[in-house]
Amino acid sequence: MRLIVRPAERALRGRYRPPGDKSVSHRAAILGGLAAGETEIRGFLDSADTRATLDAMRQLGADVEESGGVIRLRGGSLRAPRGALDLGNSGTGIRLLTGALAGHPALRGERIELVGDESLSRRPMARIIEPLVAMGARIDSRAGCAPLLVEPAALSGRRHALNIASAQVKSAVLLAGLFAEGETVVVEPGVSRDHTERMLPAFGATLHDGAPGVAVRGGQALSGARIEVPGDLSSAAFALAAGALVDGSGIELDGVGLNPTRSGFVDILRTMGATIGIEGDQTDGGEPLGRLSVTGGALTGIDIAPEQVPPAIDEFPLIMALAAAAGGATRIRGASELRVKESDRIAVMCRELARLGVEVVELDDGAIVTGGPVHGGEVDSHGDHRVAMSLAVLALVAKAPVAIDNAEWIRTSYPGFVDDMTALGAQMDWE
16 A cells, blocks of 8 residues: 655644554563463554464463453463464564473474564574574574474573574573573673563563573463553654654653663654653553653754664664754664664665655665755655654655555554544545
8 A cells, every 4th residue: 555645734733642562562462371360451552463473372272352452361271273373574473472482381292383474584583593492492494584383392591692682582582481491591782672571570470680681590480460551662753753853843642661771762862852851750560651742843963873773773764764854964883683674674764765865875784864855756665664654754844745655564563653643733645
């Protein structure tokens, strides 16, 4: 499908709560399926990616009921699925589930296949396969990519020093560690998201300091929990960016998850000159919550260092879009991880920004984007939901309408994106 976005004719204004956090929703579904008893999840993100994970848990034997926006899972008694588990486009789903299944005692001796769509089948899985195999897991792959064939086996805990800071790899290893003999320790070279570490105690698991790193001891029983999913900061980022770009705008977002390991985008946007307010410090289910506000105004290009990348890794297509409309040049380095997301986000964003008349230089590990007039025209998401939404936000300050092909991929993570932006005053229409 094609999304047509017209330049904003007036300031954007409004207040709403963004949809549930995708990362937290995935983890709640998986842990709820692993835990004995009932788990109640409120605020679960209803998207293609999270639905794939929830459906996988259902295939594995979890009883799932949905009523009035509340999901109840009764887990703890897993069984081998009758067919392959299809995780669609979800890298989080397939990686975390592989870790959770690799040593599950009720599934040992079974053969479980995990598959995905064409895009997911190109993404690297060796980064989880290697540490899991080192623990004793039996996993076959297609040259380090999906489909994955997991034969759950007895695992032994060990210490893992990861080459990159990755919440998905860390989480896969920690979930495997729950069913391993002894202690499993994960040490990262930098900070990554800590949603798994925050949620596990709610299900009765104990984590401790791995000095350095985080450690979990095997054999711990999980029990059902009540999880309130916060609003997704990665979804809120698009409204924040739109409000910052369109002069005179004023947007407020309620109930947003303010996990400090996800603060990178807000920090970068403020450094570029945006006025962002943060109120509230209440916590719910281990996750900090608050209200964000943004006021439109001029942005300035900045230099983004490698250590600033991990806390904002999902938002870099949007950061590149912001840079296209900022004054001066924005230099991004140390972001090579963007090349192995739903698309090669460095190459794709450079190519599509250039089609809108933006001056951009592609680097091996980033890009240099020089702000200036943004032309209208036709661009393509290349099957990447964040690319599609980032280009849609940039189109609000283009000189003419922008048509975004293959924009239907937005539904994998933020099905209500167009409706929410339209409610703020943006002109976006499906064609």
